[in-house]
Amino acid sequence: MINLAYKDISHSLSKFLITAVSVGILLGIVVIMIGVYRGMIYDAKSLINDIKADIWVVQQDTFGPFAQSSRVHEDLQNQISYQNGIKTAEAITFQTLQMENRYGDFKAMLVGYDPFGKIQVINKNKLVAGRVLQKQHYEIVVSQKTKYKLGEYIQLGRDKFKVVGITKNTVSNGGDYLMFVSLKDAEVLQFTYTNERIRSDMSRGIKGENPHLVNAIIAQVEEGYNPTQVAKGIEIATHKKVFTKAEQSKILMQKVIKMAAKQIGLFTVILIIVSIVIIALIIYTSVLEKIKEISILKLIGIPNLTISMMIIEETVVLGILAFISGNIFAHLIKGYFPKRIVLEASDSFSFFVVILISSIFASLFGIYKVLKTDPSSAIGG
Amino acid sequence: MDKNQSIKVENLVKSFGKGDNKITVIDGANLTLNKGEFVALIAPSGAGKTTLLLMLGCVLEPTSGKIEIGDEVVYDNGWKVKDDRELRRKKIGFIFQAHYLIPFLNVEENISLLPYQNGESSKVVKPRVKELLKYLGMEDKIHSMPSELSGGQNQRVAIARALANNPEIILADEPTAALDISRAVSVVKMLKKITREQNVTIIMVTHDERLLPFCDKILTIKDKKIQIEENSDEHII
Numbered sequence: 001m002i003n004l005a006y007k008d009i010s011h012s013l014s015k016f017l018i019t020a021v022s023v024g025i026l027l028g029i030v031v032i033m034i035g036v037y038r039g040m041i042y043d044a045k046s047l048i049n050d051i052k053a054d055i056w057v058v059q060q061d062t063f064g065p066f067a068q069s070s071r072v073h074e075d076l077q078n079q080i081s082y083q084n085g086i087k088t089a090e091a092i093t094f095q096t097l098q099m100e101n102r103y104g105d106f107k108a109m110l111v112g113y114d115p116f117g118k119i120q121v122i123n124k125n126k127l128v129a130g131r132v133l134q135k136q137h138y139e140i141v142v143s144q145k146t147k148y149k150l151g152e153y154i155q156l157g158r159d160k161f162k163v164v165g166i167t168k169n170t171v172s173n174g175g176d177y178l179m180f181v182s183l184k185d186a187e188v189l190q191f192t193y194t195n196e197r198i199r200s201d202m203s204r205g206i207k208g209e210n211p212h213l214v215n216a217i218i219a220q221v222e223e224g225y226n227p228t229q230v231a232k233g234i235e236i237a238t239h240k241k242v243f244t245k246a247e248q249s250k251i252l253m254q255k256v257i258k259m260a261a262k263q264i265g266l267f268t269v270i271l272i273i274v275s276i277v278i279i280a281l282i283i284y285t286s287v288l289e290k291i292k293e294i295s296i297l298k299l300i301g302i303p304n305l306t307i308s309m310m311i312i313e314e315t316v317v318l319g320i321l322a323f324i325s326g327n328i329f330a331h332l333i334k335g336y337f338p339k340r341i342v343l344e345a346s347d348s349f350s351f352f353v354v355i356l357i358s359s360i361f362a363s364l365f366g367i368y369k370v371l372k373t374d375p376s377s378a379i380g381g
Numbered sequence: 382m383d384k385n386q387s388i389k390v391e392n393l394v395k396s397f398g399k400g401d402n403k404i405t406v407i408d409g410a411n412l413t414l415n416k417g418e419f420v421a422l423i424a425p426s427g428a429g430k431t432t433l434l435l436m437l438g439c440v441l442e443p444t445s446g447k448i449e450i451g452d453e454v455v456y457d458n459g460w461k462v463k464d465d466r467e468l469r470r471k472k473i474g475f476i477f478q479a480h481y482l483i484p485f486l487n488v489e490e491n492i493s494l495l496p497y498q499n500g501e502s503s504k505v506v507k508p509r510v511k512e513l514l515k516y517l518g519m520e521d522k523i524h525s526m527p528s529e530l531s532g533g534q535n536q537r538v539a540i541a542r543a544l545a546n547n548p549e550i551i552l553a554d555e556p557t558a559a560l561d562i563s564r565a566v567s568v569v570k571m572l573k574k575i576t577r578e579q580n581v582t583i584i585m586v587t588h589d590e591r592l593l594p595f596c597d598k599i600l601t602i603k604d605k606k607i608q609i610e611e612n613s614d615e616h617i618i
Contacts, residue, residue: 002486004485293481296477302495379434379435379477379554
């Protein structure tokens with residue numbers, strides 16, 4: 001038996017490959033879009049997963065510092081520490097900065113924590129150079145992507161901070177690069193204003209003192225205690241909102257990145273539809289190019305099934321080659337994107353199934369044309 | 382039923398349209414041809430040559446009448462075969478104005494396509510293809526692509542393709558239209574030789590009266606009916 005699809009593809013191999021690679025680039029963009037979505041989820045969970053806290057105590061009636069503004073007093077950590085089931089509690093701050101260095105400008109999230117605290121804030125597995133903070137003042141750990149070097153000094157507010165550690169893959173839920181300083185330095189940065197502002201505040205009767213406000217209190221639960229139960233107890237005792245780590249993560253997924261995820265999801269769906277339409281058009285055009293041969297095949301007695309199988313096989317091969325070249329393209333360019341692109345094998349497999357089914361669907365246009373082709377058109381002029 | 386009969390047509394009618402727009406192209410045509418006959422079909426444009434050819438080839442359904450191919454009634458006021466394409470695959474060969482070979486198949490594959498589709502094994506098909514190509518003087522071109530052959534060579538491959546399924550009849554639609562007279566005569570002589578040696582009936586549509594002396598019979602369509610004329614001026618091969 002002669003495989004018509006194989007023969008047709010072999011006959012015009014270079015044209016077929018160019019078409020497949022062209023469609024592949026389009027599919028590569030779809031793969032990247034899925035990677036952007038996955039990257040967004042990864043980034044969103046990254047900081048929460050790195051901070052080894054079981055519960056988050058935040059301002060009452062808020063969803064915590066990742067979703068909205070949250071202010072609690074720093075000394076709340078003492079009250080939390082004495083709650084039943086709490087192993088340790090510490091204050092933490094988050095501050096967004098617009099930074100500029102000799103490599104360009106970037107947005108960063110400055111995390112303030114107690115360097116002598118017991119709760120891990122910097123994931124040591126992500127530390128690629130130097131060390132974590134070991135002093136209460138003027139030390140900073142930065143993300144690799146900020147391009148600062150170890151030992152370099154960074155001016156923040158009125159003070160200079162020495163880079164003592166460099167981390168990799170540390171970003172905020174918004175994708176901003178993370179920088180870590182001590183809680184004391186972070187408070188100074190947040191509440192020390194310019195001389196003009198201080199004078200202006202004084203004329204209004206406002207005392208320019210550090211209010212010792214932080215964004216959240218993070219705590220670890222004693223072994224054998226249920227974090228949800230402990231959180232409920234703290235809520236009643238302190239009149240604050242308390243989330244477990246799982247709840248905080250859920251808030252990030254459902255509230256913070258929900259809209260962005262929807263946006264990317266819709267864009268991905270549109271791109272997939274465009275890809276299917278393009279594959280269908282390519283196949284339909286190739287059928288039109290072969291219409292005389294198809295009418296002859298039908299006239300001499302070749303069944304519709306044999307001719308249709310040729311169309312389906314060619315479309316599926318096109319889809320598979322486009323998928324492979326699309327994935328290669330995506331892996332080649334993913335490093336050039338400023339935000340994280342996470343390409344997962346499971347996503348690739350799902351996308352492959354979608355492309356396979358879509359290719360068969362796209363071939364229906366060509367098959368329709370085959371079925372409609374009149375064999376008698378082969379006879380006569 | 383005459384065992385020597387290859388095709389028989391009785392009271393064949395073909396009309397197009399309905400009501401006031403109804404046009405009858407063939408009206409009560411009768412025809413009987415025997416195996417091994419080489420027949421020319423000539424008629425002015427629009428007289429119904431292609432329509433007749435398509436009906437004989439079971440591509441176009443007649444309005445009424447009866448068609449027998451070999452010993453099988455294929456149409457009797459309605460199709461009597463379940464699969465018209467299977468019938469064409471097994472009993473009818475086609476040769477076209479241009480060679481119309483499948484461009485992405487080589488000579489061997491173009492010829493063996495139908496036998497393979499009929500379920501024949503490569504043990505049977507491959508020697509048959511070689512035999513046909515040797516018969517047509519093309520054995521050295523078995524692996525060539527159609528684009529590598531001349532017009533005359535391609536037409537010979539098309540003839541081999543038409544013969545590959547051992548058909549009862551071959552319908553040739555102006556097979557020499559694209560060839561010069563010397564090549565046209567060569568092809569027609571070959572077709573006549575085939576009818577004799579392969580015991581197959583060939584109906585050849587042509588406008589070239591110079592080729593008529595090679596045919597056993599000449600069919601014309603006059604007043605929507607088929608007229609058969611025995612050729613007295615037959616060329617001897």
